[in-house]
Amino acid sequence: MTEVASPAAIRRARERGEAGGATRERNEREILAAAEKIFAAHGYRGASVQAIAEAAGLPKSNVLYYVGSKRGLYVRLLERMMARWNALLDDISVDDDPAEVLEAFIRSKMALSRRHPEGSRLFAAEILAGAPFLQEYLSGELRGWVEERARIFRQWAERGLMDPVEPVWLIFLIWSATQHYADFEAQVLGITGKGELSDADVEQITAFLTRVILKGCGVTPREA
Amino acid sequence: MTEVASPAAIRRARERGEAGGATRERNEREILAAAEKIFAAHGYRGASVQAIAEAAGLPKSNVLYYVGSKRGLYVRLLERMMARWNALLDDISVDDDPAEVLEAFIRSKMALSRRHPEGSRLFAAEILAGAPFLQEYLSGELRGWVEERARIFRQWAERGLMDPVEPVWLIFLIWSATQHYADFEAQVLGITGKGELSDADVEQITAFLTRVILKGCGVTPREA
DNA sequence: AAACAACCTGACCAGATGGTCAACAAGCTC
DNA sequence: GAGCTTGTTGACCATCTGGTCAGGTTGTTT
Numbered sequence: 001m002t003e004v005a006s007p008a009a010i011r012r013a014r015e016r017g018e019a020g021g022a023t024r025e026r027n028e029r030e031i032l033a034a035a036e037k038i039f040a041a042h043g044y045r046g047a048s049v050q051a052i053a054e055a056a057g058l059p060k061s062n063v064l065y066y067v068g069s070k071r072g073l074y075v076r077l078l079e080r081m082m083a084r085w086n087a088l089l090d091d092i093s094v095d096d097d098p099a100e101v102l103e104a105f106i107r108s109k110m111a112l113s114r115r116h117p118e119g120s121r122l123f124a125a126e127i128l129a130g131a132p133f134l135q136e137y138l139s140g141e142l143r144g145w146v147e148e149r150a151r152i153f154r155q156w157a158e159r160g161l162m163d164p165v166e167p168v169w170l171i172f173l174i175w176s177a178t179q180h181y182a183d184f185e186a187q188v189l190g191i192t193g194k195g196e197l198s199d200a201d202v203e204q205i206t207a208f209l210t211r212v213i214l215k216g217c218g219v220t221p222r223e224a
Numbered sequence: 225m226t227e228v229a230s231p232a233a234i235r236r237a238r239e240r241g242e243a244g245g246a247t248r249e250r251n252e253r254e255i256l257a258a259a260e261k262i263f264a265a266h267g268y269r270g271a272s273v274q275a276i277a278e279a280a281g282l283p284k285s286n287v288l289y290y291v292g293s294k295r296g297l298y299v300r301l302l303e304r305m306m307a308r309w310n311a312l313l314d315d316i317s318v319d320d321d322p323a324e325v326l327e328a329f330i331r332s333k334m335a336l337s338r339r340h341p342e343g344s345r346l347f348a349a350e351i352l353a354g355a356p357f358l359q360e361y362l363s364g365e366l367r368g369w370v371e372e373r374a375r376i377f378r379q380w381a382e383r384g385l386m387d388p389v390e391p392v393w394l395i396f397l398i399w400s401a402t403q404h405y406a407d408f409e410a411q412v413l414g415i416t417g418k419g420e421l422s423d424a425d426v427e428q429i430t431a432f433l434t435r436v437i438l439k440g441c442g443v444t445p446r447e448a
Numbered sequence: 449a450a451a452c453a454a455c456c457t458g459a460c461c462a463g464a465t466g467g468t469c470a471a472c473a474a475g476c477t478c
Numbered sequence: 479g480a481g482c483t484t485g486t487t488g489a490c491c492a493t494c495t496g497g498t499c500a501g502g503t504t505g506t507t508t
Contacts, residue, residue: 023455023505041353046270049496060496061457070496121352124407128345128352129265131410138414146415168416169432173401176408180400183348183407186355190362191370192392208393216440247475247485273466284466285487294466 024066030056031063032080033118035073040121043129044074078126078133081119088112089145094155098162099221103210106174110206113182114197120182146171163218170217177209252290254280256304257342259297264345267353268298302350302357305343312336313369318379322386323445327434330398334430337406338421344406370395387442394441401433 034055038047049070053060067073088108092101113120126134146168153167181188181197189196197205214221258279262271273294277284291297312332316325337344350358370392377391405412405421413420421429438445 027455043267043270043349043352046267046353048494050494059457061459061498062455064497065456124348125267125352127408127411128267128349129270131414135410135414138411139417143415143417165436166428166432169429170436172404172408172412173433173436176400176404177397180396180403184351184396184400186359187351187362188396190355190359191367193363193367204390205393208390209397212389212394212397212437212440214440215442216436216438218439251485272464274464283487285468285489286485288467289485289487 027056027058027062028066031058031066031073032077035067036077036118036122039074039077040118040125043125044133045129047074075133077119077122081116081123082134082137084112084116084119092149092152094152097222098153098156098219099214102174102214102217102219106178106210106213107206109174109178110181110202110209113178114202117182117185120179124179124183161219165217170213174209174213177213181205248290251280251282251286255282255287255290255297256301259291260301260342260346263298263301264342264349267349268357269353271298299357301343301346305340305347306358306361308336308340308343316373316376318376318383321446322377322380322443323438326398326438326441326443330402330434330437331430333398333402334405334426334433337402338426341406341409344403348403348407385443389441394437398433398437401437405429 031052035047035052038052038055041047042051047070049063050060052073053063056063067076088111123134126132131138149171150167153162153170154164156162157164181202185197194201255276259271259276262276262279265271266275271294273287274284276297277287280287291300312335347358350356355362373395374391377386377394378388380386381388405426409421418425
């Protein structure tokens with residue numbers, strides 16, 4: 001039984017928690033970045049391992065040597081993106097200031113869309129396809145998170161800190177408005193005529209969204 | 225006598241004695257509907273003529289007989305969607321009531337997303353892919369339309385009818401918020417736990433968006 | 449330098465891809 | 479029913495698909 005480089009060997013290595021060689025790390029990073037771009041643009045079916053390999057500057061066989069399979073690569077990217085997402089979902093409490101929380105929410109979501117546009121689009125493509133890989137996450141973890149926030153939003157409304165709007169629609173509004181600048185980047189750039197959005201543009205948009213949404217929900221920034 | 229899964233639709237048509245042009249019309253309609261669904265879910269690359277044919281209940285050859293090529297079919301669908309889009313872009317003037325115009329804008333866009341969710345997702349997939357077929361439309365026709373509206377919004381702001389927000393971001397906000405319920409339907413359903421959004425749900429969402437956005441922009445409905 | 453693991457890749461495979469085509473069936477007009 | 483248009487479809491083609499594999503090179507450890 002020859003123990004040549006094989007998926008099994010890789011799995012063993014990873015399970016052993018070996019601080020992967022520098023080569024492996026570099027190549028995997030390259031492959032993940034390339035794959036995120038291709039999957040984001042063409043969806044799971046539309047992406048080809050060949051195209052990913054070319055974008056990563058490697059032969060197809062080499063890509064498969066590292067990632068095992070197209071499906072595994074896709075799942076891994078999805079998980080990475082969900083991890084980024086979860087990272088910014090800090091807890092809030094009824095005693096927090098609604099204005100602060102909502103602004104932080106908008107800002108962090110906007111930053112995520114900006115820092116990882118390909119990841120955002122990857123997520124969008126997955127949802128467009130009917131969320132075949134994420135159904136569980138959506139109706140489980142994420143749903144719980146939304147309900148938790150919704151409860152707090154309702155309490156704020158009861159205390160007169162904001163209008164009694166349906167919190168779930170509010171969360172969707174913030175998600176969609178921020179996600180838009182990653183997912184529909186091509187449209188945004190085409191219409192504005194810009195080659196790309198500058199930091200200043202993004203700051204302006206963030207300020208606009210914060211202003212409109214907070215005011216629209218009757219949330220007034222706390223006085224100093 | 226073909227014994228293979230003969231499309232029920234065609235047999236029905238034949239039995240009813242529907243003639244010539246009617247057959248073409250019926251089959252094309254069936255094909256376009258099936259193709260819209262498949263392209264919407266998997267994007268241009270990810271969609272296969274085979275899958276479209278199966279969804280339409282026809283042999284692949286027959287589909288190609290009617291539509292010529294995959295590319296042609298895709299372009300045709302895109303054009304049909306742009307036509308629907310253009311149909312609701314009526315002109316507005318500075319003398320119109322901002323509240324009425326914005327509400328009508330939100331409502332009609334929401335209705336479009338609801339009436340043609342597959343078309344909306346098809347559009348989204350095209351933009352995700354970098355808008356290879358729509359670049360011209362975006363930076364031409366659509367851009368002009370946005371600028372025209374923007375001019376009027378600014379005039380309203382000057383007249384004190386609304387806050388001086390950047391009109392382009394406002395338009396994007398409305399687009400994204402409404403588009404969301406078509407494009408991210410799988411997410412919305414997963415999180416809300418519903419099987420589908422009822423008319424009442426949609427009405428509630430529309431009312432929410434209208435309320436928040438109008439208030440957020442300092443637009444007050446005109447007094448009677 | 450020997451041994452061994454990690455890394456690399458061209459050749460190959462079965463199946464799917466978009467598209468063509470020849471042959472035939474069904475309808476319509478005269 | 480002849481003649482023509484339209485509709486229908488299985489067989490076929492070159493190319494691409496995800497994935498395997500044998501056999502090689504490189505790097506590290508002893």
